[in-house]
Amino acid sequence: MLALRLTRAARPAVQLRRLLVAAASAGTGFLLLSCLGYALNRPEAADAAALRLAWCTLPLAATVYLALAVARTDPGTRPRPGLSAVGLGPARLMAISALTTALSCTLGSALALLFFLHLRGDLTGMPFDGAAADVLATGVPLPLPATATLLAVLPATATTAVAVALRPKDPRPRPAAEPHPTGSGTAGADGDETAPNGEPDARPPAPDSGVRTPVGLPWGVALVAAGLTAHAYAGRSAPALPVLLGWLLTATGLVVASPGLTHLCGLLLQACRPGALRLLAGRVLMTEAARIGRPLGVVSAVASAGYAMTTLYDDPAAAFGPLAALGALVVAGSTVATLLTVAVEARQCRAGTTAALLRLGAPAGTLRVAAALRAAALLALFAPLTLVIAALSALPLTR
Known part of the structure; x- marks a missing residue:
């Protein structure tokens, strides 16, 4: 219920980005259902159907990438001071982001299914005079397990990606090695001590400029x-x-x-x-x-x-x-x-x-x-x- 309230109370710009995710999910879901219809209409062309399904990984990956970017910019699920006191810690906000992504993607998959059934003539008459019957498998019953599996691929993948990317991280810095005291000797590998007045073993780190150079x-x-x-x-x-x-x-x-x-x-x-x-x-x-x-x-x-x-x-x-x-x-x-x-x-x-x-x-x-x-x-x-x-x-x- 909290995710639904945050989704409903978001600003128009945030709602527009969520609608873009739903639209991309609808397009990807329709492509997946079209692959199923092609396989049902041509059971002898299994290789061609598998190739069509493999090409669907491109829009699937693009849609998941968009859903992840939208979840990162959602202001309603961003950690703020005082939210942990009311039970909205980083883990809870991550779960809300994942649930919001699942709602957007599920909405798109549902729209894809309705449009696919409409084009098949299952809801109304056959539109476009049956011009797209080759990829719709008109007259062939849709297998419910295969249809549900294809439509659940995108919401499950996008939700998992958002949950992994936005998982809470440990805010505590890693403990640094303690430097040797200045002016005291340090034991070497053979038990000998270095000179007390020598240079220290660890030099002070260079000041951080705040900009990391990409290495790829x-x-x-x-x-x-x-x-x-x-x-x-x-x-x-x-x-x-x-x-x-x-x-x-x-x-x-x-x-x-x-x-x-x-x-x-x-x-x-x-x-x-x-x-x-x-x-x-x-x-x-x-x-x-x-x-x-x-x-x-x-x-x-x-x-x-x-x-x-x-x-x-x-x-x-x-x-x-x-x-x-x-x-x-x-x-x-x-x-x-x-x-x-x-x-x-x-x-x-x-x-x-x-x-x-x-x-x-x-x-x-x-x-x-x-x-x-x-x-x-x-x-x-x-x-x-x-x-x-x-x-x-x-x-x-x-x-």
Whole structure:
């Protein structure tokens, strides 16, 4: 009941993000049910049905990623002082976030089932003159266990991902090793003591700058190179598995390398005698590289794959049917919505810093210009990179 009250009392922006999760869940659920209908209508084509079901993992993963991002930015389930006194500790808030995610995904799955039954003619007459009877298995009874299992995959996966990601962590710092007293000898490995007036064993740590440099850039570049190499050796006449493996390696490399590229973009903004505006924009990019880098990499991977697929076929409209278009819409829409949601999360995390800058007299227009500068810098880096990787991925397949 508490989760329902928090869901109902949320602001319109939060409700909109939850509706986006429900819409993505509905699209993914309809794709899964379409795979079931295709398998029921063509029991002899088991391999084709399994391949269709395997392709559904892409919209499934994109929807779970969106649900996780929405759960992170939910202000109603964020720990605040005083909530533990009324029984709303971190574990209880995590459970509420997981339950809210389950409600949104279950709503989408229910809508997918209703629309699927409507198209089959089980609720009303057959719409569209039975044009989609091939993937709907019209006239064949739907097996209830298989239907329930397919519709429960997305809510269960998204709820588990949210529960694992938002699980309470131990706030206590790890105990550090006690330094040796200054001026006293320390026993060595053989029982000898070092000189009392020598240098201490542990040097004082360097001051923390507050910005951690992402370490995945070399690995991401290596994965992208491996994926492009797999495309180059595959060729147009190769089976689908090497091509899919190459795209998977390339997409993984983009996701791994994107935090490092975002951090590098922030460094470039501060190069060559920067002013206060470029310093502010670059510092924010460096600080948020790990948070916004991975969604940027996912969007870049999806965009490059979509561009490569459209250039691979002479007539994309003939090659992609309505279900493929729905899958592409779910994947692209979920990744873009995830990026925007992460941007909202980053803005919420900067709320204290922004308020401090405003109290110090920083103009609000300067902060908006810095945000626009960050967006322009990221676009200038990732847009050409996406086009280059898409062209290199499609080049061996078009020869």
